Amino acid sequence: MSGAVVTGAQAGLVSCETCKLLTRPVHPEHAGHCPRCGATLEVRRVQSLQRTWALIIAAAICYIPANLLPVMVSNTFATSDAETIMGGVVYLYTSGSWPLALIVLVASVMVPLGKLLALGYLLVSVQRGTARGHHERARLFRIVVFIGRWSMLDVFVATFTVALVQLQPLMSVLPGAGVLFFAAVVVLTMLAAETFDPRLLWDSATNMEKHDG
Amino acid sequence: MSDAARPSQPLMACQECDLLQRIPALPVGGRARCARCGFLLAARPRDPLELPLVLTLTALIVFIVANAMPLMDLAAVGRYSSTTILGGARQMWLDGERITAMIVVFCAVIAPALYLLLMLAVLIAARRPPLPHWSGELLRWGLHMQPWAMYDVMLLGILVALIKIAQLATVDPGIGLFAMGLLAVLLPAIAVTFDAREVWKRVAWKHGDDLAAAAFADEDHLERGR
Numbered sequence: 001m002s003g004a005v006v007t008g009a010q011a012g013l014v015s016c017e018t019c020k021l022l023t024r025p026v027h028p029e030h031a032g033h034c035p036r037c038g039a040t041l042e043v044r045r046v047q048s049l050q051r052t053w054a055l056i057i058a059a060a061i062c063y064i065p066a067n068l069l070p071v072m073v074s075n076t077f078a079t080s081d082a083e084t085i086m087g088g089v090v091y092l093y094t095s096g097s098w099p100l101a102l103i104v105l106v107a108s109v110m111v112p113l114g115k116l117l118a119l120g121y122l123l124v125s126v127q128r129g130t131a132r133g134h135h136e137r138a139r140l141f142r143i144v145v146f147i148g149r150w151s152m153l154d155v156f157v158a159t160f161t162v163a164l165v166q167l168q169p170l171m172s173v174l175p176g177a178g179v180l181f182f183a184a185v186v187v188l189t190m191l192a193a194e195t196f197d198p199r200l201l202w203d204s205a206t207n208m209e210k211h212d213g
Numbered sequence: 214m215s216d217a218a219r220p221s222q223p224l225m226a227c228q229e230c231d232l233l234q235r236i237p238a239l240p241v242g243g244r245a246r247c248a249r250c251g252f253l254l255a256a257r258p259r260d261p262l263e264l265p266l267v268l269t270l271t272a273l274i275v276f277i278v279a280n281a282m283p284l285m286d287l288a289a290v291g292r293y294s295s296t297t298i299l300g301g302a303r304q305m306w307l308d309g310e311r312i313t314a315m316i317v318v319f320c321a322v323i324a325p326a327l328y329l330l331l332m333l334a335v336l337i338a339a340r341r342p343p344l345p346h347w348s349g350e351l352l353r354w355g356l357h358m359q360p361w362a363m364y365d366v367m368l369l370g371i372l373v374a375l376i377k378i379a380q381l382a383t384v385d386p387g388i389g390l391f392a393m394g395l396l397a398v399l400l401p402a403i404a405v406t407f408d409a410r411e412v413w414k415r416v417a418w419k420h421g422d423d424l425a426a427a428a429f430a431d432e433d434h435l436e437r438g439r
């Protein structure tokens with residue numbers, strides 16, 4: 001071996017994303033199904049860039065009402081108090097549990113926004129064929145995948161607060177319209193991370209090394 | 214030719230960067246990472262089929278407890294309420310947030326139940342090779358469910374909810390909550406102790422062995438071609 005980088009795509013081989021079996025399809029554009037596990041075979045995930053863009057744009061649109069609309073509405077005899085996600089963070093902070101305030105702030109506000117920005121940046125870098133920082137971008141993608149689920153936190157906070165505080169007519173908590181948009185942001189960004197094909201990040205590295213050699 | 218490069222080790226492409234490489238035979242507890250991007254290509258747990266089976270069975274029992282028992286009780290000025298996982302989703306549904314309720318049910322009940330049941334079916338089938346080809350299909354679906362089973366996130370969410378409510382009322386954690394904590398540990402433990410390669414090695418191919426032979430012949434061809 002010359003030490004040159006050889007990828008599956010260069011060798012005309014397709015790797016099954018489920019069982020990792022390598023096969024040589026007759027037509028790489030229509031690779032068909034994995035002979036071992038039956039998963040759809042794709043050299044690169046089909047329309048990865050378009051689908052990921054569509055999902056993160058939809059998520060970005062939902063992110064605005066998710067933060068502006070209340071996630072919970074507390075009702076007592078006299079008062080009705082709507083609480084947005086930031087309102088919940090402030091409430092936790094002023095009531096003395098700043099570590100939890102920080103966790104909710106990170107999981108609910110910063111992580112979804114960071115995911116949108118990170119995926120947007122990765123998509124732009126692939127479309128421009130950026131040939132630097134592959135390792136950094138691969139790491140960024142792994143972080144996005146790893147932390148994605150954690151932004152579901154506030155959906156669960158709302159669900160169980162609403163379920164538990166049902167002491168009518170004394171006090172009750174209702175879910176606000178924001179919780180739906182918030183859950184949508186989390187689901188859409190998780191799906192976006194699944195449709196994004198990280199192998200696209202490395203294709204520019206493969207091409208560069210081929211030209212050098 | 215070095216040990217790592219012997220054609221007897223199957224050629225594979227890195228899932229994250231598509232680099233072709235051979236995985237050397239790993240010692241127990243060993244891990245193989247991609248030479249280019251560092252992605253974890255393979256790991257060899259001590260007991261890749263029996264231990265995950267035991268853990269999956271345990272998790273299924275704990276799953277039933279977590280869903281049947283109250284997560285927490287709340288008492289305030291002589292009034293009392295309690296909730297289960299499904300009770301939480303039900304209240305969301307009743308309050309008009311139906312899509313959110315369905316998302317919660319999916320992450321809290323359906324995804325983990327499917328994950329555990331599919332893993333159980335595959336691991337039981339794996340005791341008698343060759344596995345029927347549908348067990349490959351089941352494993353594929355089971356692995357898809359994994360990131361959507363969110364007990365770890367849910368546990369933290371309930372903790373935040375408890376602390377918020379504790380200002381207004383007395384809250385006691387219930388048995389369901391401890392069961393959920395156990396699941397938050399058991400589910401990742403199944404994934405870590407399980408080695409999917411052991412299943413794929415034993416599974417009967419969906420489209421027959423002639424294609425299989427063709428695939429591996431190609432591999433040898435590639436090796437000679439370099």
Ligand SMILES: [Zn+2]
Binds near residue numbers: 017018019020034039
């Ligand atoms: Zn496959």
Ligand SMILES: [Zn+2]
Binds near residue numbers: 228230248249251
């Ligand atoms: Zn790699």
